Amino acid sequence: MPQLEFRWTSWLRIFKAPPPPETKPVREDGGLTAWCAEASANLFLPELARKVRVTWNPRMQTTAGRAWWPDRSIELNPKLRQCEPDELWRTLKHELAHLVAYERCGRRHIDPHGIEWQAACADLGIPGEQPFHTLPFKRRRMKRNHAYTCPNCFATIRRVKPIQRTVACYDCCRKFNHGHYHDRFRLIKNKSMN
Ligand SMILES: [Zn+2]
Numbered sequence: 001m002p003q004l005e006f007r008w009t010s011w012l013r014i015f016k017a018p019p020p021p022e023t024k025p026v027r028e029d030g031g032l033t034a035w036c037a038e039a040s041a042n043l044f045l046p047e048l049a050r051k052v053r054v055t056w057n058p059r060m061q062t063t064a065g066r067a068w069w070p071d072r073s074i075e076l077n078p079k080l081r082q083c084e085p086d087e088l089w090r091t092l093k094h095e096l097a098h099l100v101a102y103e104r105c106g107r108r109h110i111d112p113h114g115i116e117w118q119a120a121c122a123d124l125g126i127p128g129e130q131p132f133h134t135l136p137f138k139r140r141r142m143k144r145n146h147a148y149t150c151p152n153c154f155a156t157i158r159r160v161k162p163i164q165r166t167v168a169c170y171d172c173c174r175k176f177n178h179g180h181y182h183d184r185f186r187l188i189k190n191k192s193m194n
């Protein structure tokens with residue numbers, strides 16, 4: 001009988017022991033959660049404001065962020081903390097926009113990066129956000145292959161995508177034309193760039 005008693009207590013002890021910290025790698029970020037809650041409340045989405053949770057997940061490799069529905073949770077890659085703060089906030093808003101879009105549409109099926117998500121991005125201050133979830137260092141590697149030069153001051157600007165509209169040098173227009181567009185300062189596309 002004493003032997004049985006010993007087994008019983010050790011069995012209890014096993015179940016009472018708190019899990020070691022490394023089995024719980026996902027940590028909530030109270031500050032970012034509070035920010036998302038406030039942003040959701042400002043968009044008149046009280047349930048999202050109440051339930052949204054932001055956590056850091058060290059298991060994430062190249063994905064910058066993920067949003068879960070209907071959990072209303074956002075996971076962020078801790079590597080984002082080594083990037084510029086802008087990248088963290090942009091990723092957070094990108095993911096929150098997913099939750100905002102789903103919250104607004106209820107059970108209706110929507111395209112993850114469709115017009116509902118794009119509208120939510122605009123509401124959260126990141127209009128024209130791209131549907132990428134990879135870490136910013138990958139995104140930054142995108143080459144700005146399109147370069148334009150001002151015929152007046154020879155300043156060069158570079159863009160990832162070609163500029164569709166007719167554009168002029170901002171500095172020269174401001175200096176010499178009271179801040180209005182003038183054809184004289186129209187940017188000329190460079191022939192070859194890398
Ligand atoms: Zn997305």
Ligand SMILES: [Zn+2]
Nearest residue numbers: 150153169172
């Ligand atoms: Zn110029």
